Amino acid sequence: MRLITAIIKPFKLDDVKDALKAANVTGITVTEVRGFGRQGGHIETYRGAEYKVDLIPKVRLELVVEDTVADRVVEVIVKSAGTGKIGDGKVWITDVSRVVRIRTGEEGRDAI
Amino acid sequence: MEPAGLAWVLISSALVLFMTPGLAFFYGGMDRRRNVLNMLMMNFYCVLAVPVLWMVLGYSLAQVPFENDFIGGFDSFLLGDISEAGDGGTLATIAFLGMFAAITPALISGAVAGRMKFAAWAVFVPLWLFIVYVPVFKSVYGGWLGQRGSLDFAGGTAIHVNAGIAALAAVLVLGRRRVDPAPPHSMPLVMIGTGILWFGWFGFNAGSALNANGQAAQAFMNTFLAGAAAGLAWVLTEWIRDGKPTNLGAASGIVTGLVAITPAAGYVSGTAPIVIGAIAGVVSCYAVRLKTKLRYDDALDVVGVHFVGGLVGSLLIGFFSNPKFFGAEFGAGLFYGGDTRLLIEQAIANGAAIAWSFILTFVIMKVLDLTMGVRAEVQVELTGLDLALHSENAYHD
Numbered sequence: 001m002r003l004i005t006a007i008i009k010p011f012k013l014d015d016v017k018d019a020l021k022a023a024n025v026t027g028i029t030v031t032e033v034r035g036f037g038r039q040g041g042h043i044e045t046y047r048g049a050e051y052k053v054d055l056i057p058k059v060r061l062e063l064v065v066e067d068t069v070a071d072r073v074v075e076v077i078v079k080s081a082g083t084g085k086i087g088d089g090k091v092w093i094t095d096v097s098r099v100v101r102i103r104t105g106e107e108g109r110d111a112i
Numbered sequence: 113m114e115p116a117g118l119a120w121v122l123i124s125s126a127l128v129l130f131m132t133p134g135l136a137f138f139y140g141g142m143d144r145r146r147n148v149l150n151m152l153m154m155n156f157y158c159v160l161a162v163p164v165l166w167m168v169l170g171y172s173l174a175q176v177p178f179e180n181d182f183i184g185g186f187d188s189f190l191l192g193d194i195s196e197a198g199d200g201g202t203l204a205t206i207a208f209l210g211m212f213a214a215i216t217p218a219l220i221s222g223a224v225a226g227r228m229k230f231a232a233w234a235v236f237v238p239l240w241l242f243i244v245y246v247p248v249f250k251s252v253y254g255g256w257l258g259q260r261g262s263l264d265f266a267g268g269t270a271i272h273v274n275a276g277i278a279a280l281a282a283v284l285v286l287g288r289r290r291v292d293p294a295p296p297h298s299m300p301l302v303m304i305g306t307g308i309l310w311f312g313w314f315g316f317n318a319g320s321a322l323n324a325n326g327q328a329a330q331a332f333m334n335t336f337l338a339g340a341a342a343g344l345a346w347v348l349t350e351w352i353r354d355g356k357p358t359n360l361g362a363a364s365g366i367v368t369g370l371v372a373i374t375p376a377a378g379y380v381s382g383t384a385p386i387v388i389g390a391i392a393g394v395v396s397c398y399a400v401r402l403k404t405k406l407r408y409d410d411a412l413d414v415v416g417v418h419f420v421g422g423l424v425g426s427l428l429i430g431f432f433s434n435p436k437f438f439g440a441e442f443g444a445g446l447f448y449g450g451d452t453r454l455l456i457e458q459a460i461a462n463g464a465a466i467a468w469s470f471i472l473t474f475v476i477m478k479v480l481d482l483t484m485g486v487r488a489e490v491q492v493e494l495t496g497l498d499l500a501l502h503s504e505n506a507y508h509d
Binding site for chain 1: 296
């Protein structure tokens with residue numbers, strides 16, 4: 001099993017979610033996060049004073065999938081989250097050694 | 113007091129009370145999320161402590177006897193000389209003035225935001241009320257400054273200039289915040305607070321006629337127009353200067369305009385409120401930048417908005433005062449047949465209030481600093497005053 005983690009632009013969440021649903025993914029976890037990368041931050045102005053906001057809002061997606069579909073899911077995310085502009089985010093795959101569904105105690109692919 | 117006047121003063125009192133939560137939101141939204149409850153509490157504390165202090169002794173020292181030039185007396189201690197309700201006029205006036213006494217120290221809280229011990233604030237407010245607010249109030253209304261001929265309809269000198277310069281003295285003792293200032297944590301909260309303040313300000317200014325009459329109606333109109341004109345002026349100034357119109361600019365401008373028209377509300381008419389508001393809006397839009405140049409940490413611009421706005425409005429009375437319009441006996445401004453006498457009196461009254469308030473606020477803060485300490489500890493400031501001082505958190509999941 002693989003854990004797929006993606007950091008994306010917040011406004012692309014709906015597109016990515018719909019694309020993943022269409023690709024038969026059974027569930028995702030979404031977190032609002034802040035961070036910086038190559039994109040850097042932005043300037044906000046209050047009463048004429050400038051404030052540099054260098055941690056900018058992003059959305060983190062997490063989903064656990066079977067090994068065989070991991071690469072395809074990554075393709076779906078890359079395609080649906082991309083805008084071609086700086087700050088589109090990243091997606092990575094991590095090995096997962098064990099997954100348990102809490103309600104039933106099912107493990108492995110049955111738990112996904 | 114006539115029944116109509118009594119009804120209006122009672123309603124106005126409630127409107128002025130509502131300004132303190134409005135101010136709390138206005139300031140709280142501008143503060144960091146980890147300090148917002150401390151900001152609200154500093155403001156609400158003023159409507160907890162001051163009404164009681166006002167009933168016990170504040171009103172007595174501020175008002176009774178009127179003949180005294182500098183400070184009142186003890187005749188009204190615990191309102192002891194009021195043995196019957198009568199027509200309600202006296203009681204309504206005491207309540208109305210008590211609301212003003214409550215919001216005035218609350219204005220200072222915006223300057224010391226994010227780093228003052230709450231215990232020190234709890235002691236500061238009563239001390240400041242009796243040592244600074246009451247003598248200045250008494251001097252301006254019925255005391256030596258008022259008798260000289262200076263005008264202050266609803267508290268430009270007695271409240272806004274007074275609290276604004278006190279805020280400067282307070283931050284000079286308190287020192288700068290340890291971390292860089294952050295942007296407002298909730299602009300919607302700031303805008304709600306601004307709306308509540310404007311709404312309440314109709315009671316503050318029009319209620320200060322202490323009657324339901326033409327002067328009250330004109331003060332109402334002036335409150336309406338000056339807030340709008342100053343908001344517009346601030347937004348246009350920053351739009352041209354910085355490139356974008358902002359919500360905080362609109363909010364700051366509205367409050368500045370309301371501050372500026374406060375001393376003039378019952379003395380000016382026609383286009384004067386628009387001119388006064390617009391001038392104050394532009395001047396304060398630049399004045400709020402002084403703190404970065406002069407390196408004093410007035411966190412939420414109490415000096416730039418209340419001191420500068422109040423001073424501008426008070427001095428402009430010397431130009432726009434129009435007694436003929438009100439059919440009343442008070443000094444005329446330069447544009448309405450007066451000479452420079454009124455302008456000079458306005459300058460003297462503000463100068464005296466500034467000196468008294470600045471020096472004594474500085475002394476109060478110094479004494480508190482030497483005895484109990486005014487500054488929150490490093491760890492408290494960094495983790496946030498809400499959790500450290502109040503065991504509360506504004507935003508849970």
